[in-house]
Each structure stands twice: as structure tokens, then as C-alpha cells.
Amino acid sequence: MPRRRVSLADLHRTAVGQGQALLGTVPAEAPRALGGFDTHGISQHTHPTVADISECLFFSPGDGRIWLQDQRMILLHSEALGSLRRELIDSIGLDKARGLLTRAGYVSGARDARLVRQQWPDAEPTAAAMAGTRLHALEGVVQVEVVHARYNAELGEYDGEFIWHNSSEDDEHIAAYGVGGSPACWMQVGYATGYVSTLFGRMIVFREVECRSSGAAHCRVVGKSAELWDDPEQDLFYLNAQDFVGTPPATLPTSMPAGAQGKVRTTYLGVPPGKAASSNAGAAADPTAHATMVGASSAFNAACHMLQRVAPTAATVLFTGESGVGKEMFASMLHRISPRSSQPFVAINCAAIPETLVESELFGVERGAYTGAGTSRPGRFERAHDGTLFLDEIGTLSLVAQGKLLRALQEGEVERVGGTRTVRVDVRLVAATNVDLRQAVREGTFREDLFYRLNVFPIHLPPLRDRRDDIPLLMSHFLAHYQRKHQRQVPGFSQAAVKAMFHYPFPGNIRELQNLIERAVILATDGEPIEPHHLFAGGEQSGGGVMSLLLQGNSGGTLHAQGVAGGGAAMQAAAAASARAGVALAPAVAPVVAPLHQAEEQMLRQALQSAGGNVALAGRLLGISRATMAYRVRKFGI
Numbered sequence: 001m002p003r004r005r006v007s008l009a010d011l012h013r014t015a016v017g018q019g020q021a022l023l024g025t026v027p028a029e030a031p032r033a034l035g036g037f038d039t040h041g042i043s044q045h046t047h048p049t050v051a052d053i054s055e056c057l058f059f060s061p062g063d064g065r066i067w068l069q070d071q072r073m074i075l076l077h078s079e080a081l082g083s084l085r086r087e088l089i090d091s092i093g094l095d096k097a098r099g100l101l102t103r104a105g106y107v108s109g110a111r112d113a114r115l116v117r118q119q120w121p122d123a124e125p126t127a128a129a130m131a132g133t134r135l136h137a138l139e140g141v142v143q144v145e146v147v148h149a150r151y152n153a154e155l156g157e158y159d160g161e162f163i164w165h166n167s168s169e170d171d172e173h174i175a176a177y178g179v180g181g182s183p184a185c186w187m188q189v190g191y192a193t194g195y196v197s198t199l200f201g202r203m204i205v206f207r208e209v210e211c212r213s214s215g216a217a218h219c220r221v222v223g224k225s226a227e228l229w230d231d232p233e234q235d236l237f238y239l240n241a242q243d244f245v246g247t248p249p250a251t252l253p254t255s256m257p258a259g260a261q262g263k264v265r266t267t268y269l270g271v272p273p274g275k276a277a278s279s280n281a282g283a284a285a286d287p288t289a290h291a292t293m294v295g296a297s298s299a300f301n302a303a304c305h306m307l308q309r310v311a312p313t314a315a316t317v318l319f320t321g322e323s324g325v326g327k328e329m330f331a332s333m334l335h336r337i338s339p340r341s342s343q344p345f346v347a348i349n350c351a352a353i354p355e356t357l358v359e360s361e362l363f364g365v366e367r368g369a370y371t372g373a374g375t376s377r378p379g380r381f382e383r384a385h386d387g388t389l390f391l392d393e394i395g396t397l398s399l400v401a402q403g404k405l406l407r408a409l410q411e412g413e414v415e416r417v418g419g420t421r422t423v424r425v426d427v428r429l430v431a432a433t434n435v436d437l438r439q440a441v442r443e444g445t446f447r448e449d450l451f452y453r454l455n456v457f458p459i460h461l462p463p464l465r466d467r468r469d470d471i472p473l474l475m476s477h478f479l480a481h482y483q484r485k486h487q488r489q490v491p492g493f494s495q496a497a498v499k500a501m502f503h504y505p506f507p508g509n510i511r512e513l514q515n516l517i518e519r520a521v522i523l524a525t526d527g528e529p530i531e532p533h534h535l536f537a538g539g540e541q542s543g544g545g546v547m548s549l550l551l552q553g554n555s556g557g558t559l560h561a562q563g564v565a566g567g568g569a570a571m572q573a574a575a576a577a578s579a580r581a582g583v584a585l586a587p588a589v590a591p592v593v594a595p596l597h598q599a600e601e602q603m604l605r606q607a608l609q610s611a612g613g614n615v616a617l618a619g620r621l622l623g624i625s626r627a628t629m630a631y632r633v634r635k636f637g638i
């Protein structure tokens with residue numbers, strides 16, 4: 001069979017042209033059904049229409065694939081999904097099954113929103129939102145009738161009501177359980193939440209207020225920005241794979257009653273009830289102790305499930321992943337949900353300690369051991385006794401330090417530098433690395449025996465560009481966080497800003513996203529949404545344009561811009577915003593064509609110079625941690 005991709009639209013066209021001869025089993029009324037949407041307030045001819053969308057659907061029977069543009073799809077019997085659903089409910093319970101299906105729906109909706117963004121970048125917001133209803137129908141899930149839908153970009157508020165006809169989930173639920181007391185379109189609600197939240201870059205919660213499964217004639221769903229609901233917690237609960245995962249609050253407007261703000265904050269803390277209070281022993285050493293962990297992508301959920309499995313044990317855990325993906329945050333959460341949570345969590349960044357001090361930092365030192373050791377002090381191992389010791393950037397340890405670490409792990413005891421007695425320590429070791437330790441072993445820079453000692457339970461955290469479904473949640477989360485922190489009234493993101501965020505590769509991962517949003521919240525004008533130039537004002541390459549940070553003297557940075565997403569008007573606005581922020585825009589520098597290591601060194605030097613030699617600030621400019629910055633500065637001998 002030829003490996004030809006045939007789009008649904010091709011079939012339709014051919015059928016129309018050739019009197020249905022090539023359609024075979026496609027029923028004659030199918031094209032009419034596809035075009036059968038109607039909406040109030042927006043015409044069925046508004047692009048992207050069902051016909052436009054169907055151009056993205058390809059059947060490739062020759063190689064057993066169906067594509068919705070670049071996403072592989074499958075044509076699954078609704079009954080098969082029904083049986084999976086029934087087994088899930090029967091084996092893990094209604095609430096857990098509902099959570100799983102809601103999150104699967106969320107991922108699907110988020111994917112479709114990205115498709116619409118990519119294919120119709122100029123579609124106006126209502127049309128892009130309506131495309132979700134058309135995709136949902138085209139995928140055979142549900143027919144959507146729009147009661148009303150409205151998005152106010154100025155206020156960042158969404159509000160919509162829909163009637164769902166022919167819900168496939170209801171058919172299956174009713175077939176298995178009959179008509180009962182509660183709504184059952186869980187995946188579909190997850191889809192709507194994922195689609196609209198991804199489209200607008202903020203948390204928009206859908207709730208099914210009437211459902212065929214609970215006796216209504218048809219299903220009715222209401223979607224609103226999370227802060228417009230009084231009690232979004234009950235809906236958001238199902239988005240969390242584990243109870244330690246928080247869901248980002250929507251922006252908390254200052255007009256919100258103080259009591260309500262408090263309620264939302266505690267609900268979203270991301271710490272299971274009872275755990276927060278007991279983990280205070282480690283809180284001082286743990287900078288992320290009160291941070292909320294958010295995410296909804298399948299990669300994030302998979303890592304959370306692994307964390308939940310390993311937390312109750314004493315096994316060594318090795319987190320791998322690029323800088324800024326959340327390894328330290330996961331390590332800290334691991335401690336908080338483990339039986340050691342009331343004991344210390346001691347973190348050490350191996351890259352940040354000079355080679356000569358590693359031993360005394362880890363194992364402690366006895367008075368007089370060397371010049372300057374005026375008092376005896378315990379090392380991190382001793383301080384982490386009964387608790388968790390987190391060794392970050394473990395790949396940077398020297399071979400000598402690796403040998404000493406291995407000995408301490410094998411023997412369960414340490415000897416202070418200059419001391420004569422050994423101290424027994426009981427620590428749970430958690431390590432993290434952003435280098436490939438297997439490769440380091442092959443290259444002879446990392447001990448094989450230590451690698452196997454650490455690699456007991458590896459958890460890989462993929463880069464943000466590979467789990468883009470988390471982006472809207474993270475955007476909402478950090479927007480709310482920095483609004484509170486900096487007392488700003490920024491209602492949300494403009495459509496251009498959301499688009500730019502979805503196209504940005506985030507080389508610095510979540511840390512970089514966090515920095516972009518903090519900067520944007522500061523740069524944006526109160527009462528107006530965040531625009532791309534507020535986000536990409538620090539040298540990031542966004543979409544078609546580049547903004548780079550050029551450094552002149554020690555008197556502070558100068559922003560040099562080479563176009564920004566949004567074009568000339570955005571440039572002018574960027575210039576105005578930058579002027580407000582005390583920096584100036586100037587013509588662009590030539591694109592960097594130096595080898596990677598040279599470019600890296602140049603960027604490090606520029607950032608340091610801009611930050612007046614402040615390593616932490618320079619790191620923030622580049623979207624990396626202070627420790628990583630310090631390590632790289634040392635590596636290049638700057």
C-alpha cells in the first residue's frame with residue numbers, strides 16, 4: 001500500500017468532485033455533519049473553520065498512522081475507552097480515575113491549543129477559542145454548542161458557557177453505571193481546561209454543572225478564570241497527580257477578600273496537610289521549602305508518581321536533567337513527603353565549593369586541623385543525621401572528593417578533617433546532576449562505583465521545551481507569585497505574549513520562565529497585560545527576533561535589540577519600557593557565530609560585567625543559579 005497521507009479535506013473534496021465514488025465507507029452525510037456547528041456570536045465561517053481544521057487531519061494507512069498536523073492520533077473504539085475507564089474506576093476508585101482522566105484530557109486540550117496557535121497565529125482570540133470546540137467535535141468526542149464565551153484581555157478574564165451534545169464519555173459511563181448522581185465528562189472537562197488555559201496562558205477552570213450521566217437532558221459546562229470561581233479547589237484537585245503538587249492560583253486581584261486570599265494560598269501551598277508544620281527542622285536549610293510545585297504534563301506527572309513511590313523508602317535517589325528543570329525542588333519535596341520530614345534537609349551545591357574545602361564542608365573539621373580552623377564544626381553529613389542530604393551538581397566533584405564520599409556512603413560513618421574518631425551518620429542521600437554521569441564514567445571523570453551507588457533510583461526531569469503542557473500553569477503560578485511579591489496589578493498576558501512564550505525554547509527551563517515573568521511583572525504597566533517585550537528584554541531569542549544584553553562599562557547594562565516578537569510597535573514600547581526601567585535600547589549586534597564555548601564564555605563575561613561582578617545577579621541575568629554561574633566562571637577562569 002502506498003505511504004500516502006490523505007487528509008479528511010482531500011476526501012471531502014474528492015467526494016464532492018467525483019460524486020462520492022472515492023469515499024468508500026464514509027457516509028454521504030459526513031461532510032454535512034462536520035460543517036454542522038453553529039455558534040452564537042461567531043459564525044461557522046470564521047477561520048479556522050471545521051474545513052480549515054480538517055486540512056490538518058491526515059490518514060496514513062500505509063504506515064499505520066493518523067496525524068493531526070504533527071501529533072500522532074489514534075482512532076479508538078469509544079467502547080474500548082469505556083472499558084478502560086470502567087476498569088480504572090473499579091480498580092483505583094472514582095476519585096483517582098477521575099483525576100487520571102481529567103489530566104489526560106488536559107494534555108489533549110493543551111496539544112490542540114498549541115496546534116491552533118501554530119497553524120493560525122493570527123486568529124483572533126474568540127476564533128482561536130472556538131477552534132477548540134471544533135477540534136473536540138472533529139475528534140469525535142462531543143458536539144459543542146456555545147451559549148456564550150468572552151475573553152477580556154485587559155482584565156485577563158475568561159467566561160464561557162457551553163452545552164455539550166452526544167458526549168462520548170457519557171455514553172460509556174451510562175452504559176457501565178447507568179444514570180447516577182454526579183457529572184461524568186471528566187476527560188472532556190480536562191480537555192476544555194487544558195485548551196483554554198493554554199490558549200490564554202492562565203488558569204481557566206471548567207466545571208460541568210449539568211450532565212447527562214446525572215439525569216440532565218444534555219451537559220452544560222461553565223468555564224471561568226480560576227479567580228472568578230469561589231471554590232476552584234475542588235476542580236483543580238483533579239489536575240494534581242499527587243497531593244503534594246499544588247495548582248497555581250489564578251492571579252489574585254487585590255480586590256479579593258483577604259479571607260479568600262488566605263484560603264487560596266493555603267490550599268495551594270502544595271504541601272500535604274500535616275507535613276508543613278513537621279518539616280520545619282529542614283526549612284531553614286531548604287530555600288524551596290514553601291514553594292509550590294506545579295505541573296500537568298505527562299512527564300511531570302510521571303516524575304511525581306516516581307517521587308511518591310520512592311519517598312517512603314530510604315533509597316538513594318538521583319535526579320537528572322538540565323539546569324533549572326526543578327531537580328532541587330523535587331529533592332526538597334521528596335524529603336517533605338518522606339518519613340524523615342521532621343528531620344533536617346541539608347543541601348549542598350558541589351559546584352559552589354572550592355576543591356580544597358569540599359572535604360571539610362562534607363565531613364566537618366576539628367579545631368587546629370589547618371590554619372584558620374579555629375573551632376571544630378560538623379560537616380553536612382553530620383548535620384543531616386537522621387534526615388536527608390542533598391548533593392546538587394554532583395558531577396562537578398573531583399575524583400578525590402568522589403573517593404571520600406564513596407567511603408562515607410559505604411561505611412555509614414565520617415571522620416572530621418584533622419580528627420581521630422569516626423562519627424556514625426544515618427542520612428538518606430539524594431543527588432542531582434545536569435551532566436550525563438554515564439558519559440562522565442566513560443570519560444574517566446566520574447567513578448563508576450560511585451555512579452552505581454547513586455543510581456539506585458534515577459528520576460529524570462525533562463526540559464521544559466519537552467513538557468510545554470506545563471507552561472500555562474507555570475505562567476499563572478509565577479504571575480500570581482510576583483504580583484503579590486512586587487505589589488503589581490498586572491492582569492495577565494497579551495495574546496502576543498502567550499504566543500511568544502509557547503514558541504520560546506527555554507534553554508534555562510523553569511528558572512528562566514520564572515525570571516522572565518518576574519521581569520515582565522516589574523516592567524509592565526499596572527492594569528495592562530504583559531507584552532512580549534516585557535518578557536524578552538534580557539538577551540533571549542524569541543520567535544523571529546532577538547534582544548541581546550550588551551554591556552558598556554560598569555555603569556549598568558544597555559539593552560541592544562534586534563526586533564522583538566510583535567514588530568515595530570513592540571520595539572517602541574520596549575524602548576519606552578526599558579527607558580522606564582533605566583536601560584536604553586540601541587541597534588543590534590551581529591549574530592553570534594563563534595563556537596559554543598567561546599559564545600558561552602563571552603556571555604558569562606558580559607553578564608558578570610553587567611552585574612558589576614555580582615555572581616548571583618549575573619546568574620539571574622542568564623537564567624542560571626548562583627552556584628552554576630560560579631562554577632562556570634571558575635571553569636573558564638574568568
Ligand SMILES: Nc1ncnc2c1ncn2[C@@H]1O[C@H](COP(=O)(O)OP(=O)(O)OP(=O)(O)O)[C@@H](O)[C@H]1O
Nearest residue numbers: 291292293294323324325326327328329510511625
Ligand atoms: N514544578 C515546578 N513548579 C513551580 N516552580 C518550579 C517547578 N520546578 C522548578 N521550579 C522553580 O524553578 C527554579 C529552578 O528550580 P531548581 O533550582 O529546583 O532547578 P534545578 O534543576 O535544581 O537547577 P540547577 O541544576 O541549576 O540547580 C526554582 O525557583 C524552582 O522553585
